[in-house]
Amino acid sequence: MRQLLIINADINKGENTAALIGAYKDGAEAAGSVVRELVIADLKFNPNKQFALPNTDTEPDLIQSINMLKWATHIAIFCPVYKDSINTRIKGFFDRIFMPDQVFISPAGRMDINFSGKSARIISILDEPAWEDWQKNQHPTYLAIKKGILEKRQIKPVHTSTIGHLYSLQNEYSKKWLQKLYSFGLKLI
Numbered sequence: 001m002r003q004l005l006i007i008n009a010d011i012n013k014g015e016n017t018a019a020l021i022g023a024y025k026d027g028a029e030a031a032g033s034v035v036r037e038l039v040i041a042d043l044k045f046n047p048n049k050q051f052a053l054p055n056t057d058t059e060p061d062l063i064q065s066i067n068m069l070k071w072a073t074h075i076a077i078f079c080p081v082y083k084d085s086i087n088t089r090i091k092g093f094f095d096r097i098f099m100p101d102q103v104f105i106s107p108a109g110r111m112d113i114n115f116s117g118k119s120a121r122i123i124s125i126l127d128e129p130a131w132e133d134w135q136k137n138q139h140p141t142y143l144a145i146k147k148g149i150l151e152k153r154q155i156k157p158v159h160t161s162t163i164g165h166l167y168s169l170q171n172e173y174s175k176k177w178l179q180k181l182y183s184f185g186l187k188l189i
Helices: 015-030 061-073 088-097 130-135 140-153 173-185
Strands: 003-008 036-039 073-083 119-124 158-162
Touching: 003 015, 003 061, 015 036, 015 073, 015 119, 015 173, 036 061, 061 088, 073 140, 088 140, 119 140, 140 158, 158 173
Parallel strands: 003 036, 003 073, 073 119, 119 158
Antiparallel strands: none
16 A cells, blocks of 8 residues: 655645645545645744754654654655745755654664655646746756755655646646646556
8 A cells, every 4th residue: 555645845835735735635545545744834843953963852743744754655745936946944844854863863873864665746836936937947846855855865756747827726727737636646656
């Protein structure tokens, strides 16, 4: 049985993002996957760890997030892009989650950064100015999350989708993406 973790990285928890997540989730559940959701905006944590000491306490929400990542076989990240980068809270979340003293210490005391066997999809959601910047700068979310975080932890493959100009859920463009995300959910890609 596939285990899907959906990470909602929309700090505004907008209805368009919720609809896209709903389509992906519906597809995954129709295929028999077990789905859990994580909403970064609802978590209580300091995105900038004050001290890099290994014995400092990790916030309970981050511990729960780490356990959810370890549980999942597939991770879907829905991430709005603000201007030409991801929001600092989102970046701080991934920085804190993947700190060496959080996830990578094995029972033998060695660093273990291997999350192989897991796959992921990043869905970047852009408004018009972000779409124009994306065309110039190319893939800020992919570089920040795909290359810099997931692939370094052996999470492969990491598929990507970019959705631009999503202002209403009632137009043909939005309906096409909702159907496409449902299909991705069915296949967990």
